[in-house]
Amino acid sequence: MPNEERVRVRVADRQLVVSNLGKVLYPATGFTKAQVIEYYVKIAPVLLPHIAGRPLTLKRYPDGVDGEFFYQKNVPQGTPDWVRTARVPAPGSTMNRDQVTYVVADDLPTLIWAANLANLEIHTPQWRLPGDVRAVERTPDPDLVVFDLDPGPPATIVECCRVAELLRPALTARGLDPLAKTSGNKGMQLLARISGHSSAQASELAKEVAEELAAAHPDLVTAKMTKRLRTGKVFIDWSQNNAFKTTVATYSLRARSEPTVSTPVTWDEVAACRAEHQLRFTSDEVLDRVAEHGDLLEPLLAG
Structure with missing residues (x-):
């Protein structure tokens, strides 16, 4: 240009x-x-x-x-x-x-x-407006539930991947099919399609799963927002499902030193991650990934 x-x-x-x-x-x-x-x-x-x-x-x-x-x-x-x-x-x-x-x-x-x-x-947010409406009296029910994984230093996205691997079977057991993306910053998010839940109910579901994992893996996971409890652990931020909260969108740029992107990743990539750089993607790299793999989060759009 x-x-x-x-x-x-x-x-x-x-x-x-x-x-x-x-x-x-x-x-x-x-x-x-x-x-x-x-x-x-x-x-x-x-x-x-x-x-x-x-x-x-x-x-x-x-x-x-x-x-x-x-x-x-x-x-x-x-x-x-x-x-x-x-x-x-x-x-x-x-x-x-x-x-x-x-x-x-x-x-x-x-x-x-x-x-x-x-x-x-x-x-x-995790919900969409119905049709082309220009106003709503209440927020619609969500079509997604999100698990925002935030590492407390010295934990990194590597530890987030280990938590994601624990979250996946816990969510599958509840009938959910989670997919993963990087935040483009320090952490990552798991997203799954959901229906028949209010935002409050989705938050309660996410909180229940987060607390379950925190109890089973206290050295790795916390479900509490308190900063002092998060050192070296991954905070599962279940509150992002609140109807009035937002999460960085898939494929959004992030305001880091480089133009990194919130990038969909495969479960094989999650399992293989052993270093931060493996799941850090810039805008050019993301365009190349889409050209090769298409949209890895396309299943979230079904229905």
Whole structure:
């Protein structure tokens, strides 16, 4: 892409103006805003099905990953009228709002419009809006249950893989078929399709499994959020299933020194992991993986 300050481009059936394409957003690698946009254009065919219908929490880095960032839930000022939005209850909002109007990215133009805002990371809840509704009085039931594995140093993603291997049979025994992805940061997540559960019930299910593993493997696993209890262990964050919490989306970039990505991995890769670098993937590597393997989390979209 060229480096003019403002460039008009056609994305699918929309005209967008993108700006500051030459701005470096990942200083350690020289990765520019143009490259961020290019990544999201190329990954969109497998990313969009995972986030479609889910309200987006944007994590924006206008001065790059070494600068200040902010989370944006409410629709930004100047949002084009063609961008889908949805009004959702927001109990406990830090802005004292009863509801928040979110962006919903169902298509490529919306994804690229958000990337042009220096939105590096995409975070979504475990539920989808029904159809093309623009407002809900209560959050819908989840279609996913997530187990967020967060290693307490000196534990790393290697220990997360060992916990994932313990979680898998525990979930299978409950009729769930979990799949794994890296967080793109320090840890990883297991995701499984779920139905007939409220978010509260999904949280209780996840908590039950987490506490069961923590009791059986106290030297490796904790189900408690308290920081001092997490040293050298993997915290299974079951609370991410709360209807008002979000998890980094599959194929989202992360704001690390390199443009790492939350990447689907196979159970064979989980079993083989013995070093952090084995499950650290950058944007180019993820595009190569998708070209070779397709979307490893596609089973989560079934039905």
